[in-house]
Amino acid sequence: MASAEQVATQAVRRDIRDRWLLSAPALLVIFFAASGPLLIVLVYSFLTPGPYGDVQWTFSKEAWTSVFLERDIFDDTLSFASAHVTIFWRSLKLALMTTIATLLIGFPTAYFIATRSEKSRDLWLFLITIPFWTNLLIRTFAVLQIIRNEGIINTALIKIGIISAPIQILYTDTAILIGMAYVYLPLMVLPIYASMEKLDFRLVEAGYDLYATRWQVLRRIIFPLVKPGVIAGSILVFIPAVGAYVTPSVLGGGKNLMLSNLIELQFGQGRNWPLGAALSITVMVIVMAALLVYVRNTGSSETRHG
Amino acid sequence: MTWKTKATAVGLALLASTSFAFADGELNIYNWGNYTSPDVIKKFEAKYNIKVTITDYDSNDTALAKVRQGGTGFDIAVPSQTYVPIWIKEGLVLETDPNTMENFKNVAPEWANPDFDPGRKYSVPWAWGTIGVVVNTDVYKGPADSWSIIFNTPDELKGKVNVVPEMNDVLFAATKYVGAKQCASDKETLKKVRDLLVAAKPNWIAMEYNTIEKMGAGDFKATSDWNGSALRQRLANPAIHFNYPKEGYGLWSDNVVVLKEAKNVENAKLFQNFIMDPENAAGLSAFHRYANGIAGSDKFMPADMKDAPEVVIPEAAKAQGELQTLCSPEVQEIYTKIWTELQK
Numbered sequence: 001m002a003s004a005e006q007v008a009t010q011a012v013r014r015d016i017r018d019r020w021l022l023s024a025p026a027l028l029v030i031f032f033a034a035s036g037p038l039l040i041v042l043v044y045s046f047l048t049p050g051p052y053g054d055v056q057w058t059f060s061k062e063a064w065t066s067v068f069l070e071r072d073i074f075d076d077t078l079s080f081a082s083a084h085v086t087i088f089w090r091s092l093k094l095a096l097m098t099t100i101a102t103l104l105i106g107f108p109t110a111y112f113i114a115t116r117s118e119k120s121r122d123l124w125l126f127l128i129t130i131p132f133w134t135n136l137l138i139r140t141f142a143v144l145q146i147i148r149n150e151g152i153i154n155t156a157l158i159k160i161g162i163i164s165a166p167i168q169i170l171y172t173d174t175a176i177l178i179g180m181a182y183v184y185l186p187l188m189v190l191p192i193y194a195s196m197e198k199l200d201f202r203l204v205e206a207g208y209d210l211y212a213t214r215w216q217v218l219r220r221i222i223f224p225l226v227k228p229g230v231i232a233g234s235i236l237v238f239i240p241a242v243g244a245y246v247t248p249s250v251l252g253g254g255k256n257l258m259l260s261n262l263i264e265l266q267f268g269q270g271r272n273w274p275l276g277a278a279l280s281i282t283v284m285v286i287v288m289a290a291l292l293v294y295v296r297n298t299g300s301s302e303t304r305h306g
Numbered sequence: 307m308t309w310k311t312k313a314t315a316v317g318l319a320l321l322a323s324t325s326f327a328f329a330d331g332e333l334n335i336y337n338w339g340n341y342t343s344p345d346v347i348k349k350f351e352a353k354y355n356i357k358v359t360i361t362d363y364d365s366n367d368t369a370l371a372k373v374r375q376g377g378t379g380f381d382i383a384v385p386s387q388t389y390v391p392i393w394i395k396e397g398l399v400l401e402t403d404p405n406t407m408e409n410f411k412n413v414a415p416e417w418a419n420p421d422f423d424p425g426r427k428y429s430v431p432w433a434w435g436t437i438g439v440v441v442n443t444d445v446y447k448g449p450a451d452s453w454s455i456i457f458n459t460p461d462e463l464k465g466k467v468n469v470v471p472e473m474n475d476v477l478f479a480a481t482k483y484v485g486a487k488q489c490a491s492d493k494e495t496l497k498k499v500r501d502l503l504v505a506a507k508p509n510w511i512a513m514e515y516n517t518i519e520k521m522g523a524g525d526f527k528a529t530s531d532w533n534g535s536a537l538r539q540r541l542a543n544p545a546i547h548f549n550y551p552k553e554g555y556g557l558w559s560d561n562v563v564v565l566k567e568a569k570n571v572e573n574a575k576l577f578q579n580f581i582m583d584p585e586n587a588a589g590l591s592a593f594h595r596y597a598n599g600i601a602g603s604d605k606f607m608p609a610d611m612k613d614a615p616e617v618v619i620p621e622a623a624k625a626q627g628e629l630q631t632l633c634s635p636e637v638q639e640i641y642t643k644i645w646t647e648l649q650k
Contacts, residue, residue, distance in 0.1 A: 051635040052392045053371055073643050074493050083650040171512050253512025257649040268367045269473040270642035
């Protein structure tokens with residue numbers, strides 16, 4: 001007869017086995033649906049481009065070299081890939097500015113919603129999420145209709161006589177920023193609101209009782225408490241903004257490449273799939289770095305306030 | 307009606323729509339978006355009792371990459387002349403010998419034996435056209451038959467010019483403008499081309515495909531463009547003119563090929579033959595707004611296309627037209643670098 005101990009270990013073993021079996025479908029999906037394609041991208045980045053697209057199965061580090069270094073077309077010297085760096089920087093800068101713009105608009109919005117009565121909060125949240133019901137492309141074209149030379153803003157300004165000729169907004173960096181901020185705003189408002197909703201407003205009152213100014217209350221009480229929401233919102237906006245494709249193309253006029261356009265060029269007319277693959281992985285590394293910063297920040301803020 | 311009877315009725319209707327539409331066969335066409343005349347397809351379906359399905363693509367590279375992967379289920383594709391040799395070389399297309407088909411006699415002599423498919427063993431002409439300069443004459447009244455509109459923009463048009471971002475087309479035009487042969491691979495020419503493009507870009511407002519709407523709305527006052535697109539713009543605004551650059555302009559042609567992996571080969575051949583009929587070819591043109599390469603189709607052409615300066619190349623401009631070819635992979639690589647630098 002088995003001892004109680006043996007029975008127990010058997011039970012534990014069975015338990016472990018069952019856990020593995022139960023999680024097997026999820027693990028398989030993760031492996032094949034997420035890691036599998038990524039692995040192919042990684043492999044492709046070390047191959048030689050085929051003459052008319054696709055790849056040839058010979059090992060080459062050329063793609064990775066050309067991510068960072070470029071061989072001058074005319075004198076064959078290697079130099080820093082300034083074109084790629086400029087494009088990377090443009091996308092990062094745009095993502096950062098979008099994050100800041102959505103934060104500046106989103107924070108007061110979330111505060112406003114969180115301080116309404118319980119009933120009307122739902123209505124406000126509902127209004128924030130409405131744009132999500134429509135396709136991104138359609139929302140972007142709506143912005144285009146508003147800011148174009150014969151659009152609503154310019155026509156109105158000319159009609160009331162403030163300007164005589166239309167202001168060129170479309171196809172400028174301002175246009176891209178307006179579009180991006182509009183498109184990604186809900187992603188900023190919702191997490192901040194989630195944190196703000198949990199905020200105990202008695203703390204705010206206590207702050208005022210102790211003669212804190214409005215600015216001090218915001219900086220010392222409200223902001224630290226909703227910081228996780230702010231960081232979550234910033235990440236949610238930043239990551240898709242780095243790879244934004246539709247909005248910059250439609251509103252920016254496609255004169256300047258974004259990261260995503262650069263990658264698309266390699267898989268399309270450029271016919272350099274390995275370089276496209278290497279660039280894609282580089283973008284992932286950048287995004288991952290941003291995520292790490294996020295994890296660190298939230299971790300330390302928890303220890304400080306925990 | 308209760309919801310049950312409603313559901314049954316809907317279900318039956320769905321069933322009817324699929325199972326009662328018996329057709330003798332199927333044909334799956336893989337073509338550029340917004341390019342296939344529904345009327346001509348209906349006529350083909352009725353004549354041969356074949357059900358046609360159309361799937362869109364947006365670039366030659368997409369189409370090539372997808373078909374190369376195999377298992378697409380498509381019978382027919384419509385690659386451009388620069389890509390037809392690649393499709394043939396990679397063994398993606400079936401030798402259907404259109405030159406022996408009944409309607410082949412209608413193919414215009416200049417399209418009957420093209421370099422990209424000598425003897426027309428694989429492909430049938432679908433459409434052909436030109437790439438030139440479109441100008442809104444309300445804004446600019448000077449001579450516009452030159453790529454200088456794009457590369458050395460006159461003052462009236464500065465900051466109002468669009469360039470359609472087809473890399474090979476733009477580099478073809480720039481190469482012609484500096485006075486070299488297409489696909490010229492010498493460093494000196496390529497350098498001139500790069501410098502020309504980089505210097506020209508500050509005068510452009512955008513690099514977009516969406517020219518018909520933007521020229522119409524006045525966001526652009528000039529653009530590089532395909533002739534059929536220019537025709538639509540002129541019909542919307544008579545001040546918009548298409549010009550054939552005197553330095554040399556590109557000709558292109560899209561061609562119907564049957565895929566090697568096609569399941570409905572006979573139907574696909576019927577289609578190849580069908581569109582070489584002048585009346586059907588004119589029907590295709592009426593929709594996509596380009597010429598079709600079929601002799602005798604002009605008498606069936608819609609009135610607004612018969613003498614359109616965009617479709618019928620004026621005698622004086624004929625000599626400068628040149629069929630664009632695909633450059634060597636080496637030149638192509640440099641083109642990509644120039645293109646990246648231009649848009650950085």
